[in-house]
Amino acid sequence: MIKLAPSLLSADFARIGEQIAAVEEAGAEYLHVDVMDGHFVPAITWGPKVVADLRHLSRLPLDCHLMIAHPEEQVDAFRQAGAAIITFHVEATSHAQGLLTHIRESGAKAGVALCPQTPVAMLEDLIDDCDLVLVMSVNPGRGGQAFIPRAMEKLREARALIDRRNSRCELEVDGGVGEQNVREVVAAGADVIVMGSAVFNGGDPGGKLRRLRALL
Numbered sequence: 001m002i003k004l005a006p007s008l009l010s011a012d013f014a015r016i017g018e019q020i021a022a023v024e025e026a027g028a029e030y031l032h033v034d035v036m037d038g039h040f041v042p043a044i045t046w047g048p049k050v051v052a053d054l055r056h057l058s059r060l061p062l063d064c065h066l067m068i069a070h071p072e073e074q075v076d077a078f079r080q081a082g083a084a085i086i087t088f089h090v091e092a093t094s095h096a097q098g099l100l101t102h103i104r105e106s107g108a109k110a111g112v113a114l115c116p117q118t119p120v121a122m123l124e125d126l127i128d129d130c131d132l133v134l135v136m137s138v139n140p141g142r143g144g145q146a147f148i149p150r151a152m153e154k155l156r157e158a159r160a161l162i163d164r165r166n167s168r169c170e171l172e173v174d175g176g177v178g179e180q181n182v183r184e185v186v187a188a189g190a191d192v193i194v195m196g197s198a199v200f201n202g203g204d205p206g207g208k209l210r211r212l213r214a215l216l
């Protein structure tokens with residue numbers, strides 16, 4: 001079962017209720033919420049208040065992707081705001097294993113993200129404590145970038161690790177995915193597909209999501 005997770009980064013926040021209703025109606029499984037702090041990545045997006053407000057707009061799990069420095073200082077606030085999945089970057093904290101455990105104990109699913117330069121081997125000693133692994137297929141920070149080809153091989157490596165360890169971890173891919181490569185990332189082992197610009201750019205997000213699903 002492949003899950004589609006539209007990224008709200010490319011949505012129109014002046015009409016966010018409408019846009020969320022459209023993708024929910026079209027069968028999205030998660031809403032992917034990109035949190036950026038102006039430090040770990042240059043851009044700034046939104047914090048726990050916006051997550052709490054989104055919580056009232058949809059019953060879909062909020063898949064919060066924290067692109068922030070010192071995520072250990074912020075995860076509780078995002079959990080209290082209603083995040084169902086909290087994913088932080090392994091490059092952004094010193095004690096990733098402890099943070100994964102803390103997130104799980106808070107009742108959320110715990111995810112760890114890898115930037116394009118971070119090898120899958122970083123997951124060897126984290127995989128048993130993860131509910132989700134996010135392989136970034138662009139450099140984090142903005143939507144609409146081109147898929148970095150090496151990420152396809154990293155998905156295969158991460159899938160092999162997850163299977164070898166009998167982990168129930170989900171494997172999420174994020175960045176540069178659309179009609180042109182959605183089948184390929186699934187074939188490489190991804191089972192949660194984040195798509196921002198491919199769903200929201202140019203209008204009709206519900207129709208776009210349905211067309212992407214039909215390709216699978």
Ligand code: DX5
Nearest residue numbers: 007140141143144176196197
């Ligand atoms: C980028 C974000 C992505 C972004 C993907 O740093 O993590 O979730 O929205 O956008 P697209 O699908 O347009 O590459």
Ligand code: ZN
Nearest residue numbers: 034065174194
């Ligand atoms: Zn993301």
